[in-house]
Amino acid sequence: MRQKMTRYFRQGVATVCLLALALTPAVGFSQVPQPIPMPSVPAMPTDTGQPIPVPAANQPLLSANQLDNLVAPLALYPDPLVSQILVASTYPLEVVEAYQWVQRNPGLTGSALTQAAAAQNWDPSVQALVMFPDVLRRLNEDVSWTTNLGNAFLSQQADVMGAIQRLRVSAEQSGKLVSTPQQQVINTTDAGQPVVEIQPANPQVIYVPSYDPAWVWGPALYYPYPGWYYPPYYRTGLYFGVGIGVGAFFGFGWGGWAGWGWHPGWGSRTIIVNNTFFNRYGFGARYAGLGGTAVWSHDAFHRLGVPYSNHALAQRYQGNFRQNAMMARSAAPAAVPSRSYAASPRPAYSGMANAAPRQSFAARSAAPQTYASRSYAAPARSYSAPARSYAPAARSYAPAARPAAPMARSFAPASRGGGGSFSRGGGRTRR
Numbered sequence: 001m002r003q004k005m006t007r008y009f010r011q012g013v014a015t016v017c018l019l020a021l022a023l024t025p026a027v028g029f030s031q032v033p034q035p036i037p038m039p040s041v042p043a044m045p046t047d048t049g050q051p052i053p054v055p056a057a058n059q060p061l062l063s064a065n066q067l068d069n070l071v072a073p074l075a076l077y078p079d080p081l082v083s084q085i086l087v088a089s090t091y092p093l094e095v096v097e098a099y100q101w102v103q104r105n106p107g108l109t110g111s112a113l114t115q116a117a118a119a120q121n122w123d124p125s126v127q128a129l130v131m132f133p134d135v136l137r138r139l140n141e142d143v144s145w146t147t148n149l150g151n152a153f154l155s156q157q158a159d160v161m162g163a164i165q166r167l168r169v170s171a172e173q174s175g176k177l178v179s180t181p182q183q184q185v186i187n188t189t190d191a192g193q194p195v196v197e198i199q200p201a202n203p204q205v206i207y208v209p210s211y212d213p214a215w216v217w218g219p220a221l222y223y224p225y226p227g228w229y230y231p232p233y234y235r236t237g238l239y240f241g242v243g244i245g246v247g248a249f250f251g252f253g254w255g256g257w258a259g260w261g262w263h264p265g266w267g268s269r270t271i272i273v274n275n276t277f278f279n280r281y282g283f284g285a286r287y288a289g290l291g292g293t294a295v296w297s298h299d300a301f302h303r304l305g306v307p308y309s310n311h312a313l314a315q316r317y318q319g320n321f322r323q324n325a326m327m328a329r330s331a332a333p334a335a336v337p338s339r340s341y342a343a344s345p346r347p348a349y350s351g352m353a354n355a356a357p358r359q360s361f362a363a364r365s366a367a368p369q370t371y372a373s374r375s376y377a378a379p380a381r382s383y384s385a386p387a388r389s390y391a392p393a394a395r396s397y398a399p400a401a402r403p404a405a406p407m408a409r410s411f412a413p414a415s416r417g418g419g420g421s422f423s424r425g426g427g428r429t430r431r
Contacts, residue, residue: 089150191267203256
């Protein structure tokens, strides 16, 4: 019975399969595979400034929301300072060196500070940051954020500057960015584009604002804000510290912020550098002999080996690295001490307040330097090994002399008074 049911079941399955095959259109088996259309590649955003290189697969371009969160901590800084910070962030290791150098030289102020900083082998944007100790401290406190800002600026310069303008418009519309006695908020146009400028109200003094980005634009959702400490009263407003009189660092003849070394070209999304400023105050040997203004370009020599965020940037700036390095060395004045790359113990990136004080730059430069002749002749050494004898020591395999025959034993009973005993030669008598 079971065999019959199995046979009927198999026949039924075969019948169903044949019916399904018969009902299937024959044309379905003769169709030629059609090509699959490839998805269209989105066009790269137009960059009216420096060209945006195509990043590697592991470092995609940041979105607009990510850029907004990234640039929020400095978007409300005055234009002369925000443009300088964008340039300096592309040299994060020199920013750390400058902060440590300032900590080691607390006695340098005014023109002595700027002159000593100009003698350091840093990019001019880093040299001039010593006049803004709070800004330099913040960039050093979260050097990871500083590095990410510089990488984004190198890859997406136009997008970064566009994000700053976007945040300024948002802050102005919410009533949190207004003109004050410390700064002027100016709505104007640049190259036909509406822009929001922030200029110091006093051409001789600059105020660095302190604010919590979360208070202005809300908490970061796409890119974390830097881990800076904000006092409680900074979380609910825009505050200004003590004004920095820039004229004290350059002496008489300071022409105001219009002659500063950096200012943004909002319309072209570029940074304009003032070569006259660099030559007048001794910043940057690469600008020696140049005048007027020019569009800023990154100098890979001051990158100090910090890796770029993608392969395209590395290829772009590696080619002119040696040329820029040779030009910087040949144009540097003889009085400028060259940087030593010999391995030497360096203090940590942060926490330099308790570091041991060192001799100031002014004291070192004023002290006479004597250079005693050195002899590099190595002392004569004798490598002749003492004579060794490998002949085996004479050994004697003759058996050692054995002791004499054992003492004679006498088992004869010794005479005793009342009983018997035995004696050994030289032994004692037991009873």
